Amino acid sequence: MNTLLFLLQKEYRQIFRNPTLLRMILAIPVIQLTILPLAADFEIKNINVAIVDYDRSTYSRDLVHKIESSGYFVLVDYNGDPKASFGYLESDEADVIIEIPEGFERNLVRENHEELFLSINAINGTKANVGGGYLSQVIQDFNQEIRADWVFRKPNKRSAIAEMVTINRFNPLLNYQFFMVPGILAILVTMIGAYMCALNIVKEKEVGTIEQINVTPVKKHLFILGKLIPFWTIGVFVFSIGLFLVARLVYGIIPVGNVLLLYAYLSLYLIAVLGVGLLVSTYSQTQQQAMSLAFFFMMIFILMSGLFTPIEGMPAWAKFITQLNPVTYFIEVMRMVVMKGSSFEHISRHFAIMLGFAIFFNSWAVWNYRKTS
Amino acid sequence: MTGEVAISTDKLTKRFGDFVAANEITFDVKKGEIFGFLGANGAGKTTAMRMLCGLSIPSSGQATVAGFDVYRQTEEIKKNIGYMSQKFSLYEDLTVWENIRFFAGIYGVPRSEIAPRAKEKLRQLGLYHQRNQLVASLPLGWKQKLSFSVAVFHQPEIVFLDEPTGGVDPVTRRQFWDLIYEASDQGITIFVTTHYMDEAEYCHRISMMVDGYIKALDTPTALKQNYGAESMDEVFFELARGAQRKGD
Numbered sequence: 144m145n146t147l148l149f150l151l152q153k154e155y156r157q158i159f160r161n162p163t164l165l166r167m168i169l170a171i172p173v174i175q176l177t178i179l180p181l182a183a184d185f186e187i188k189n190i191n192v193a194i195v196d197y198d199r200s201t202y203s204r205d206l207v208h209k210i211e212s213s214g215y216f217v218l219v220d221y222n223g224d225p226k227a228s229f230g231y232l233e234s235d236e237a238d239v240i241i242e243i244p245e246g247f248e249r250n251l252v253r254e255n256h257e258e259l260f261l262s263i264n265a266i267n268g269t270k271a272n273v274g275g276g277y278l279s280q281v282i283q284d285f286n287q288e289i290r291a292d293w294v295f296r297k298p299n300k301r302s303a304i305a306e307m308v309t310i311n312r313f314n315p316l317l318n319y320q321f322f323m324v325p326g327i328l329a330i331l332v333t334m335i336g337a338y339m340c341a342l343n344i345v346k347e348k349e350v351g352t353i354e355q356i357n358v359t360p361v362k363k364h365l366f367i368l369g370k371l372i373p374f375w376t377i378g379v380f381v382f383s384i385g386l387f388l389v390a391r392l393v394y395g396i397i398p399v400g401n402v403l404l405l406y407a408y409l410s411l412y413l414i415a416v417l418g419v420g421l422l423v424s425t426y427s428q429t430q431q432q433a434m435s436l437a438f439f440f441m442m443i444f445i446l447m448s449g450l451f452t453p454i455e456g457m458p459a460w461a462k463f464i465t466q467l468n469p470v471t472y473f474i475e476v477m478r479m480v481v482m483k484g485s486s487f488e489h490i491s492r493h494f495a496i497m498l499g500f501a502i503f504f505n506s507w508a509v510w511n512y513r514k515t516s
Numbered sequence: 517m518t519g520e521v522a523i524s525t526d527k528l529t530k531r532f533g534d535f536v537a538a539n540e541i542t543f544d545v546k547k548g549e550i551f552g553f554l555g556a557n558g559a560g561k562t563t564a565m566r567m568l569c570g571l572s573i574p575s576s577g578q579a580t581v582a583g584f585d586v587y588r589q590t591e592e593i594k595k596n597i598g599y600m601s602q603k604f605s606l607y608e609d610l611t612v613w614e615n616i617r618f619f620a621g622i623y624g625v626p627r628s629e630i631a632p633r634a635k636e637k638l639r640q641l642g643l644y645h646q647r648n649q650l651v652a653s654l655p656l657g658w659k660q661k662l663s664f665s666v667a668v669f670h671q672p673e674i675v676f677l678d679e680p681t682g683g684v685d686p687v688t689r690r691q692f693w694d695l696i697y698e699a700s701d702q703g704i705t706i707f708v709t710t711h712y713m714d715e716a717e718y719c720h721r722i723s724m725m726v727d728g729y730i731k732a733l734d735t736p737t738a739l740k741q742n743y744g745a746e747s748m749d750e751v752f753f754e755l756a757r758g759a760q761r762k763g764d
Contacts, residue, residue, distance in 0.1 A: 149621030153610065160609050351605040358569050358599040360591055361622050515590050516572055 146361060150369030158373055164339070168377055172385040175331055177393055180323040183451065190274040193220040193228040193237040200248035206285050210241070215277045229262075238264045238274055251289065313399075313482045320394050325477035326450045328385040332409070333416050333444065333470055335381050338437050340374040340420030345433040348424075357514040364509055371417050371505075378413040379406070399484035405477070408490065411497045412473045418504025419469075425511040444470045469500045520547040522674050522705040523568060528577035528586075530563050537563040539728035540577060545707060545721075547673075550700050552719030553709040556756045559725040561709045562602060565676050568707070569599050582673045595623075598667035598675035598704075602682065604659050606666060608652035612643055615651055616666060623670035637665050641695075657688035661695065668699050675699065677708040681715065693718050713748040722748075724755045731755050 158164055192210060196203050211218050219237050220228060231237035242260035244250075250257040261278060265271040314321050347353040356366060386405075390396040398405060419440065427433035446452075447461065448470040454462060465471045472493045479485035487494075523545040530538045538560040545551045555561045566572040568581050570590030579586040582596040606615045613634065620630045638644040641661050651659065660680055667675050677696075681689045693715065700706055708719065716722050716736060723733040732739060732755060736748060745751045 145627070146622050146624070149618055153607070153614070153618045156614065157607070157609050350608075351601065351603045352607055354571065354601055355599070355605040355619075356622075358571055358594055358597070358601075359619070359622050360595040360624070515570055 147365050147368060150361075150365060151372060154369055154373045158377070167339075168335070168381060169384070171331055171335060172328070172381045173389060176324065176328055176385050176389040179327050180320045180394065183323045183327065184319045186317075186319050187270050187273045187277075188215055190216050190239060190270070190277070191219045191231075191237045192216045192278075193222075193231045193240045194218065195222060195225050195228045195240060195242045197223055197245040198243050198247035199223070202248040202251060202289070203243045206243065206282070209285050210278070210281050213277070213281050215274075232262065232264050235264070238270060239278065241278070321396060321482060322478065323450075324390050324394050324396055325481045326448075326474045328382065328390065329470065329473045329477050330445055330448075330450060331385060332378050332382050332413070333473070334441060336374055336378040336413055336416045337420040337423070337441070338434075339377065340370060340417050341423040341427070341433045341437050342430055343374070344370060344421065344424035345427050345430050348427075349429055363512055363514060367421060367505075367509055367512060370421065371414070374417055374420070375410075375413050378417070379409065382409055396481065398481040400480035400486065401484075404487060404490075405480050408473070408476050408480075408494065408497070411494065411501060412469065415469050415497055415500040415504055418501060418508055421508035422504055422511065425508055425513075444468055447471070448474050450474055469497065472497055521545070522547045522549070523551075523579070523581050523707065525568070525579040526577055528564070528567060528579045529575050530560075530567055530572065531575040536728050538567070541725070541728075541730050542577075543723055543730060543733055545674075545705060547705055548700065548703055549721060550696065550706040550708065550719045552716050552722035553707060553725065554711075554713075554716055554722055554752065555709075555725030556759055557711075559756075559759070560728040561725055562678055564725070565678055565707070565709065568593075569597060569676055570594050596673045598670065598672040600660075600663045600667040600675070600677045600680055602678040604656070604663060606651055606659070606663055609650060611648050611650055612638065612654070612662060613647040615662065616669060619666045620669050625670050633669070637669065641665060657684045657692075660684055661688070661692060664692065664695055668704060671702075672704065674705040674707060677706065679709055679711065681710065681712065689715070713752055716748045716752075724752065726755055726759050 194207055194210075196207065207218070207221065210216050216239075220231055222228065225240075225242065228237065228240045232240055240262040242262070244258065244260070247257055247259075259282065261275065263271045263275050311317055344353070347356070386398075386402075420437070423433055423436045423440070427436055443464070447465045447468050449465060450470075454465050454471070457465065476485075476490050476493050479490060521544050523543075525544075526542050527540040528538060528542070529536065529540050541560075541564055553561050553565065563572065567574045567586055568579060570581075570586060570593040573590075574586060581593045584592040584596070586593065607618070610618065616634045616637070617630055620634065621627075625633070635644070638647055641658075643658060643662060646654065646658070651662065654662070664677070664680060667677070681692050684692065689712070696706055696708070696718075708715075710716065719736065721733065721735050722739065724731045724739075732742075732751075734742070739751050740746070740748065743751045743754050745754065
């Protein structure tokens with residue numbers, strides 16, 4: 144116990160004497176969490192549309208007007224020349240071409256049926272999908288309006304329409320930031336914890352001070368605890384700044400669920416993630432190696448965590464990897480507790496799994512840390 | 517000086533792949549002795565010392581340090597020795613005082629004893645006024661003296677010094693040897709490697725390592741006689757001339 148106190152005192156002294164480290168601890172949550180969610184906004188606006196109108200009728204103009212006024216589209220061109228429109232698509236000035244065929248109005252009225260042709264620039268798949276989706280919706284609305292018009296004019300020719308009514312639960316305004324901020328905060332805590340912890344130990348290897356420690360009778364687990372505890376407190380601190388300062392003041396996000404539950408999970412999670420950092424440090428001799436190794440894991444941890452892309456949409460093997468990724472569970476818990484107000488019963492499985500990760504990584508790290516080579 | 521043995525090795529060997537860094541080295545160090553461990557760069561001195569300190573497990577052979585086995589009782593050995601590595605390895609971002617306190621603490625020196633003993637030690641070293649300075653700001657000679665003090669602060673049975681005076685000016689070197697004698701007078705066994713042949717003369721007994729082997733082991737006077745040499749320098753040249761390994 145006494146030994147641990149000496150180790151902790153030394154570690155905290157070094158941390159408080161390191162201005163770069165202190166600045167990072169403050170700047171990372173404040174700056175990154177303020178900037179990143181804005182960039183990670185998947186809401187798509189300003190989709191550029193070129194319309195080739197062969198019909199030039201009242202209906203076709205109505206449709207164009209409707210598309211324009213939806214707020215999602217910018218009309219870059221309106222003409223009767225498909226070549227010109229395709230030019231826009233090629234030069235990336237347009238994302239979608241809509242072709243309104245000749246006789247659009249006539250066929251609609253007479254045959255009750257007409258086709259529109261959409262040509263979408265699918266280089267950015269998400270934008271193409273979302274843009275196409277918005278357009279279909281606008282066109283559907285247009286359809287209904289025409290029908291309503293007919294029903295009004297010819298009351299005997301009724302057509303049944305099943306209308307959909309949607310309520311957006313847990314995030315009624317579909318505010319993308321409510322979804323991203325808790326996730327990004329989880330990533331920041333992970334990076335700070337794992338990187339700083341790994342680099343700190345490897346630095347002692349590089350400078351040679353670890354040899355002076357290894358030649359003392361200090362127990363391995365005490366030395367590792369002496370490293371784990373300070374970085375655990377840093378992790379909690381960074382998380383608190385992110386949650387109370389940035390998420391609340393900048394984005395107005397106030398967790399619906401119990402904040403203490405969030406902290407309980409964070410505590411366990413940090414132990415697991417610091418275990419990863421410790422493990423990286425035991426396999427690296429230089430800070431450069433540790434950085435590369437940590438970077439390798441971070442890339443996988445971030446992209447395979449469901450932060451940006453829904454896990455449900457991944458192929459089976461990728462889903463399997465996400466299940467081995469501790470970050471996945473923390474992001475899930477963050478979103479569940481912050482947005483849905485989930486309670487302990489809902490995330491007890493997450494607790495159990497994280498406990499497993501914590502034990503696994505830390506035991507491995509202690510086992511692989513050699514005082515004697 | 518009693519007849520008790522502090523360190524005893526029997527055909528102690530360390531291999532790194534095909535390279536035999538220390539080859540069947542056998543010697544005894546008596547309690548309270550100042551034992552000089554000499555050899556050219558790359559002769560295997562540091563490797564041998566690291567095995568004795570419990571930092572490196574031998575490939576074969578036997579050795580006991582302070583009565584403990586170097587294979588199975590490395591942590592017991594560590595309780596009874598002090599170690600000063602070739603490369604300065606105290607914390608540069610801690611002060612003189614904090615370094616002493618930290619290492620005393622993790623060696624288990626009782627809390628109440630640390631402050632008075634540290635004060636006395638620093639006065640002795642003439643470092644008392646610099647006690648609140650960061651170690652990074654000290655000149656090398658002072659750093660080395662501080663390292664030595666940290667290595668013996670917990671009053672170990674044996675202290676291992678790996679080239680403690682490398683790169684240090686002659687006056688400081690002289691002072692450093694005063695510290696070594698003082699520790700020896702308190703009954704601490706000193707195991708020291710050095711390149712300086714004048715320092716070899718200060719040792720009670722010395723061993724000469726060449727290419728991983730111990731080529732000679734005796735008192736400085738006896739060695740000079742055996743090789744018909746005027747000084748230790750000549751003895752060293754005589755022995756090291758045939759070395760295959762070139763130093764760095």
